Amino acid sequence: MADGVVPAADAPAPDFTLPDTHGTPTHLADLRGEPVLVVFFPFAFSGTCTAELGELRDHAGEFESAGVRVLAVSTDPVFTLKAWQEIEGFGFDLLSDFWPHGRAAQAFGVFDDSTGHALRGSFLVDADGIVRWSVVQPRGGRRDLDDYLAALAEV
Template identity: 80%
Template sequence: MSGSVPRAGDPAPDFTLPDTHGTPTQLADLRGQSVLLVFFPFAFSGTCTAELSELRDTVEDFEAAGVRLLAVSTDPVFTLKAWQEIEGFGFDLLSDFWPHGAAASAFGVFDEESGHALRGSFLVDADGIVRWSLVRPRGARRELDEYRAALAEI
């Protein structure tokens, strides 16, 4: 892994990544609202689909808390767009494809050996400060209750 994982109280590293329409999304531009960043390894994989489907099915919980959900992987834009259309994800998927893994590296969750992001989640407050983070090793999934506990703290 490259970079270090930001801890609660650290400023969130800034990035600009394209969404599934190619539109750039810059984290710094989202100041004024809380953001949940969900890094995941691969579109169309079983665990990632299960995790993001749970988030899709409960996205209103995040919206009610004033939190914008952004899911990030090193997949190309076109792969993410196809996956989003098939799964009906109602939140933005961002491509960290090029420079490959730059955002994941900045958050300390890029696995250089395999070339993909680990499962890392970061709750960033309206001022751009990390308030909560969770990083899982390969093969370990995140649980919805962990996100709910983080939301309860803001």
């Protein structure tokens, strides 16, 4: 299971800088001024992760209407995420937490040290960098799209 502490609601979100599928660094603190949904997932190309991120892709309009930027993060390498994004047509950023391995997931308390990947944890961070909502599923658990849509009311 995860060894770190999940940030509580109303706490500052841990900062990170991670490369996107083009290798361009994305720094969470640079996104202040807009709400961000940070979605950790275990592995590209896996069935549950593909289904979950596919739901976010298929409901992108709701996130866009709320002004929420979606960042999906895994410990996969950049090249794996790029191939997956091209196949699945995800319109949001996929970020690689590959090296230092799992550092962002550790900061958010969702790194599973026994398996070397992130648990399914999602964090809605407001425009000031404060966590307003979160959900973390144990290994094998799946997030519910309706929970995301309800959380949009928090921003």
